[in-house]
Amino acid sequence: MKSTEPVRVAVNIRPLKGCTDCITVTPDEPQVHIGSHTFMYDFVFGNAGLPSSQIYHRCVAPLVEDLFKGYNATVLAYGQTASGKTYTMGMGTNFGTSDGIIPKVMEDVFTRVEAVKSQIRVSFLEIYNEEIYDLLASNPSRAPIIIRETASGEITLQGVTEVEVKTREDMSSYLARGSFTRATGSTNMNIQSSRSHAVFTISLQITRAEEILCAKLRLVDLAGSERANRTGADGMRLKEGRHINSSLLALRNVITILGDERKRKKGVHIPYRVSKLTRLLQDSLGGNSKTVIIACVSPAISDVEETLNTLRYANCARNIKNKAVVQKQKTSAPSFMFKELTPSKSEAKNKAVVHEHKPYVPSFDYDAMFKELTPSKSESLPVYDKPVYDKEDVFQAFSELKIPWTSQAARFDDLFASSSSRSELRKPVYDKPVYDEDDVFEAIPELQCDEDDFEAISELQIPSTSQPDDVSSSSPSEFTKHNTSSLDVSPKKTESEQEDKCQNKPMEIIDLIDDEAEDQEKCFIDLTTAEYHLELKELNKRLEEKEAEIRGSDEEKVQLEKEKRALQREIEGLRQKLASGSSATPSCTCSKRSSCKTLSLLVFLPIIFDSDIE
Ligand SMILES: Nc1ncnc2c1ncn2[C@@H]1O[C@H](COP(=O)(O)OP(=O)(O)OP(=O)(O)O)[C@@H](O)[C@H]1O
Known part of the structure; x- marks a missing residue:
């Protein structure tokens, strides 16, 4: 059974610590006012809204x-630092054992479980400095967990510890153990600030007469957005803060796109891959999950900017539509299917071994993809006479590939390598510069800018592939000036914001509007270099994976060596580009984005096949 329903959003306003209150709540309505802005939610707790003690009962018990x-x-x-996320979730080590949502979930789960034949497992992860760590791992070396995506699009975590728990006390002890291991640190805003995003997952398997239900409840306590000048962070704390902010920016970007009905209907690419956080939350936002977001805010006037930002994104998240599907299998189905869904600790380890010995072979339909990409937009003209692709179609197609595009590029490169005439066909598309918003977001974490800069970059409205010629003919400064002028700089003060559907600009950008054009230009040039760095990083990672796979499998060595060589060639090419990257102009470097390259190959492959037949 499939259930399409919106993400539900609650706002929890933490108690005020002796300063002026900037939020009011409409009595008996889930409506919040801040300055002249008004937002509507599913629930509002605290500050004369519903009592916070009802959060579990109203929002979480139905889940x-x-x-x-x-x-x-x-x-x-979700929310800024010190807004009460950890307190609300009950993940902290300094709160009472029965405080917060998770202890209540445990109580509820173990009450219900008495009536059914079931098995419960838990796992506990953190994303710290853009790496995933297992908080229940017995090995103190804390090797990062690797994300894998199955052919069906399911995100799996290789080698993660999943422990079976029989009692509430068992589960509590694992929560406490992981919470102690989780990275925390003191800042000027929070004496015990979470420096990582934490995900506590309860996996439930219920066996019935004819079927087995296998479902998961994810309880996520995000690290809070922060400003270095307020938290006083430097050194390690500052580095953590940058990683926290960039992953939250990626999350906001995903929420903004998913929350925009027009973009959703157009099937715009959702940049889940930009950060580990969005990758892990892929199912929770716009996917197979029933989701509640609890936006934690401070009512203090000193926090008004961050509070307004949180309220805007939370409001936008209400437009996200999820499609939850009952996770069931027939009891007569082969038992490995269930093992696959909820592997035990030892099974998970075996699974990791299996992965190493058996490279993932994606199954997808190239014909259907090409059909999607080309015909309707280029029926009457020769394909190579005009751009035949649409950015969104292509990203859609890429996302359907379920594997990193880099390995596709290598495969196609191999295919094309033997024919010199074919390279001519690729040329026109290679030369078109592609400035894609998602590419920019991918590059942002490498820049190590402040969050303010990130926000401004996200607002630049970089031209899409639909106007490539305009972009290539512009100098960097023309480009940035053009885009700066397109910024919506004036904060909307009077309109009812819930009708804006995420069209408003975040407040942080206001400070940036007066920045010099050269600063933006410099940032933009840095972006192209950062893109290559990211690409290089991704390729190196893929190469390491391939080498690991090669070590474990004799039969597939030949094929893997071939793929490895293709990746090495691509890395070499990128290194050369990087070496000359700092002196290159953005239009030149961006034109060689490998996504464009892969795109060109995808687009022209059917033509070449056709010409071969002739
Ligand atoms: N509703 C509340 N009632 C009482 N105290 C609260 C409440 N919410 C938060 N606090 C207190 O505020 C402080 C900060 O809360 P918490 O650590 O939960 O914030 P956070 O949003 O998780 O911060 P960070 O993102 O930095 O980890 C804690 O000392 C906590 O006890």
Whole structure:
């Protein structure tokens, strides 16, 4: 059974610590006012809204009920630093054991579980400095966990510890153990600030007469957005803060796109791959999960900017539509299917070994993809006479590939390598510069800018592939000036914001409007270099994976060596580009984005096949 329903959003306003209050709540309505802005939510707790003690009962208990019906569910606490996320989730080490959502979830789960034949497992992860760590791992070396995506698009985590728990106390002890291991640190804003995003997952398997339900409840306590000048962060704390901010920026970007009905209907590419956080939350936002977001805010006037930002994104998240599906299997189905869904600790280890010995072979339909990409937009003209692709179609196609595009590029490169005439066909598309918003977002974490800079970059409205010629003819300064002028700089003060559907600009950008054009230009040039760095990083990672796979499998050595050589060639090419990258102009470097290259190959492959036949 499939259930399409919006993400539900609650706002939790933490108590005020002796300063002026900037939020009011409409009595008996889930409506919040801040300055002249008004937002509507599913629930509002605190500050004369519903009592915070009702958060579990109103927002989370229905998800636990759904978990027992076989639906995946997610509770996600979001908000600025010190707004009370950890307190609300009950993940902290300094709160009472019964405080917060997770202890109540445990109580509820173990009450319900008495009536059914079931098995419960838990895992606990953190994303710290853009790496995923297992908080329940017995090995103190803390090797990062690797994300894998199955052919069906399911995100799996290689080698993660999943422990079976029989009692509430068992589960509590794992929560406490992971919470102690989780990275925390003191800042000027929070004496015990979470320096990582934490995900506590309860996997439930219920065996019935004819079926087995296998569902997961994810309880997510995000690290809070922060400004270095307020937290006083430097050194290690500053580095952590940058990683936290860039992953939250990626999350906001995903929320903004998913929350925009027009973009959703157009099937715009969702940049889940930009950060580990969005990758992990892929199912929870716009996917197979029932999701509740709890936006934690401070009512203090000193926090008004961050609070307004949180309220805007939270409001936008209400437009996200999820499609939850009951996770069930027939009891007569082969048992490995269930093992695959909920591997135990030892099974998970075996699974990791299996992965190493058996390279992932994607199964997808090239014909259908090409059909999607080319015909309707280029029916009457020769394909190579005009751009035949649409950015969104292509990204859609890439996302359907389920594997990194870099390895596709290598495969296609091999295919094309033997024919010199074919390279001519690729040329026109190679030469078109592609300035894609998602590419820019991918590059942002490498820049190590402040969050303010990130926000401004996200607002640049970089031209899409639909106007490539305009972009290539512009100098960098023309480009940035053009885009700076397109910024919506004036804060909207009077309109009812819930109708804006995420069209408003975040407040942080206001400070940046007066920045010099050269600063933006410099940042933009840095971006292209950063893109190559990112690409190089991704390729190196793929290469390491391939080498690991080669070590474990004799039979596939030949094929893998071939893929490895292709990747090495690509890395070499990128290194050369990087070496000359700092002196290159953005239009030149961006034109060689490998996504464009892969795109060109995808687009022209059918033509070449056709010409071969002739
Ligand atoms: N509703 C509340 N009632 C009482 N105290 C609260 C409440 N919410 C938060 N606090 C207190 O505020 C402080 C900060 O809360 P918490 O650590 O949960 O914030 P956070 O949003 O998780 O911050 P960070 O993102 O930095 O980890 C803690 O000392 C906590 O006890």
